[in-house]
Amino acid sequence: MTTTESKNGVDYDVVVAGGGPVGLFLACELRLGGAHVLVVERLAEVDETIKAGGMNTAGAVTLYRRGLLPDLTAAWERNRWRMRAFLGDREQEQKQKQGADAPRTPPKFAGHFAGIMMRGDLFDDSDPAFADIGPADGVGLGVPQVELERILGARAERLGVEIRRGVELTGFDADENADDGADGADGVVVHLGSGEDVRTGWLVGCDGGRSTVRKLAGFDFPGTEPEITGYQAVVEMSGGERLGAGWNTTDVGTYVNGPFPGRILTVEFDGPPADRSAPVTAGELQAALRRVSGVAEVTIHKVHSSTRFTDNARQASSYRRGRVLLAGDAAHVHSPFGGQGLNLGLGDAMNLGWKLAAVVRGVAPGTLLDSYTAERHPIGAWVLDWTRAQIAVMRPDRHARALRRVVADLALTSTGTTYLVKRISGVWQHYDLPGDHPLTGQSAPDLELADGTRLGDHLHDGRAVLLDLADDPKLRARAEGYGDRVDVVTVACPGRPELTGLLVRPDGFVAWAADQGDSGEGLGEGLEETLDHWFVAT
Known part of the structure; x- marks a missing residue:
């Protein structure tokens, strides 16, 4: 982990308002990138209120890429036994009521849309979207939000994040003309309920759907009424x-x-x-x-x-105003149906963390942060519409019930089930990045490498990874000059022999890829421009 001390007259590089899973995960990402971070949380203890009951595939993969798979697996196993006990009791009750010939337990759970359950035996896992997900597939399904918060809190403490619980952000003053993020004394003075003022370079609101940061900063928040x-x-x-x-x-x-x-x-x-x-x-x-x-x-x-x-559904038009940014529910709110909110927030944190840390360290311009809204806003907008669609099918009027029967029929087909599972799981999510290779902009496949590792193993430290899969010295030479921001790994990938190189950003998305036989690609055509766009050569 690269570390830096705050400078230019600030107490912290970044203050994160909100110590829930999104705020804690963002703080971890910032710390991995070398930022000096303070998290302020108004609650004195971890919130035990029942909230999200699990994560989708995209959320679990995100945490797997930071080495948290063992913690997720342990939490999933604990809760799986609790769910099995409940379902076993219900099955026994049904057998007693219906006799020995009662039907067996239904096929494995594959998710639901507006309470319309999907059958696991209809799910086509040969769909390319589900290829190379890796060992995180299905692990986060039964990990409640409160347990995830404890996992992330422990990780933040290990990384040296300062967390102040029982301390509320009550206001802030942002310096004028601080939009570009350039070096200097510009920043934000954060006012805490303890009476203390903290000066920071950046403020990120991860303080929930009724975000104080969002309201005080003047972000617009359009949407639909509940x-x-x-x-x-x-x-x-x-x-x-x-x-x-x-x-x-x-x-x-x-x-x-x-x-x-x-x-x-x-x-x-x-x-x-x-x-x-x-x-x-x-x-x-x-x-x-x-x-x-x-x-x-x-x-x-x-x-x-x-x-x-x-089912209040609203989204900030931009996730940044000068030195103030939003992530998680502070940036978007919607009904909980389909379990998208927690996963959406984790994706925000993963996307923002490495970019803001690079700006803090002075190795990237403030304009890099423009890509945060550009990449995350469309996915947030999709989630809002996905939850609105479920509300439409759940209404009790005759028109909605007729529509519900049609959707239920479609969900009981292999094509329908696979479509719905793909959307719920988040494996469809991608960014519109320059480049013609099919992997560009996609969440990276968790490749099995010849040395026994997987791609996800090389992302634990929060740095970009250039996979040199063809032992090409010219390819490696093009990656020189990026310091500790890009790790170069030379290794073969027997399962994907057509790939010669892959540049994976710290958030696990592919920025550049090349195949055998691509004109010039084996020598890294386009790689230098991509590296310089995201990481800026020193």
Whole structure:
């Protein structure tokens, strides 16, 4: 890890507002790139409120590339047993009710769209989008957000990130004419609730959907108004045996029971709640669950964790205003359906971290940050529409229910299932980068290399990797002059003999690639321009 001390009269190179998974992961990325980072989080302890229940493939691959696969695997195993116990109990109940000839457990879970479950046996994993994902495939599925936050918090501490919990950002003053990120005393003075003022070169708001940073900085936040009230909770209840397991659609709305004991979710199309910030009571949850499920006997005795949500869908038009940037829910909000939010935020952090660290170190111009909004905004916009589409299919009116039946029929085909899984998993995501090679702009395949390593093993330190797959000294020579920002690895790749070279950015996306037989490509045509665009020769 390259380190640097803050300079030019600032206390920290970057202050990150918000110590959830996105803020912590961004801080780790910045620290890997050599930035001096402070994270301020208003909560004194890790938030135990039930939120995201897992990650998609893209999210898991992101963390695998930073060496966190063992931690994810351990968390996934712990939670898989809890889910298996719940599903096993439900299966036993069904057998007792239906007799010994009751149907077997349904095919493995492949995800859902608006509560329409997809069958794993219909998923075509030969689709090229799922090739070479590597060992992270499926690992993050059952890792709850609270456990991920602990994993990332421990990593941030190991990397030397300063984290102040129980400290809230209350305001800031950004210097004028500081948009270009050039060296100098320009920066941001951050005001903390403790009464302390901190001077920083850059401020990043990772402080959630009601972001203080976004509001104070004046980012516009257009979008669509909410039409639902939703609850998610972990409770102790009686009468729950009469509830259907999993996702259930009724004449009133939608409810979910599981995938572990006491976890419930309800959705009603009666407009947004009057006060989202008010404590959620057992009576409120019980009334919602009874209304949606029609099970009058279900009684909630105790609430362990609960939250309200809506389908408010908004996105900042730009993720940067001068020295202030946004990532995660601070930049975009939407309903939780499809589990996209956490993964979207992790992708923001991975994309922004290495770029901002390079600007902080003075090895890249501030204009490099323009690519952050350019690359991440289209993916965020897609996620908002993906969740809006699910709301449209979940509405209880006759037109929406007719549409739902059509979508359900399509989902029960191999083509439909594969399309939906591809979108939910995030493996389709790419950036519009210059170059004609099919891999350019794509998330890099996790190539198995001749020395027994995989490509992902070479990305742990947060540096770019140039794979010299044909032992070409001319190719390596073109990569000289980029200091500690680009690692050159000369190794064969038996599984992809057509590839001669691959330049992978620190975020794991391919910036340049060449095949055997490409005119001039074996000598690195276009490589120098690509390297200089992203890393600037010294």
